Amino acid sequence: DAKTTQPPSMDCAEGRAANLPCNHSTISGNEYVYWYRQIHSQGPQYIIHGLKNNETNEMASLIITEDRKSSTLILPHATLRDTAVYYCIAAIRDDKIIFGKGTRLHILP
């Protein structure tokens, strides 16, 4: 599985878009990019995943660069409840995902 690199922490003002970057320069052609988040004292929660194309759901958007070496998770209107650790994972299948240390996102009121 490809190794991913994320900044350890980020701040974002409430109501603004939160853009969380992830580098996965060693990703192979059949590996998906997954994003999960973990709110304090809860289990991780799936957000979104993609292979080549940009993806959007009710929680977030995922932008994957054309060379697939990096991606950005976008929370369009961050709220205080989005404060969490966000994990970017590159894996062939979700059943063997390996969680890294993630990015601790602080939403500032």
Added chain:
Amino acid sequence: DVKVTQSSRYLVKRTGEKVFLECVQDMDHENMFWYRQDPGLGLRLIYFSYDVKMKEKGDIPEGYSVSREKKERFSLILESASTNQTSMYLCASSFTWEQTTYEQYFGPGTRLTVT
């Protein structure tokens, strides 16, 4: 909504005790997983199961065993608990459809303290 439940949120056990952590999911998922989470180390996979009575070792299986007698239930067993097994334990499940494995749904976790 998918629901993954774990038998306890908090558990305190003594060194040498046999410990059972239970996980139940209500969405008929084929796959179930046990992780532990420690500060600075993130989530690490202990064991997983693709089907009833099947199990596969994850990254850190030593000191643990698992049991899956029914599709909805996956148990993690600490045969002889030790203090280095003090941790947060998380269970997850997912389904597979047409060779594709979908996202994992996690339970709330069990914080185990071994004294």
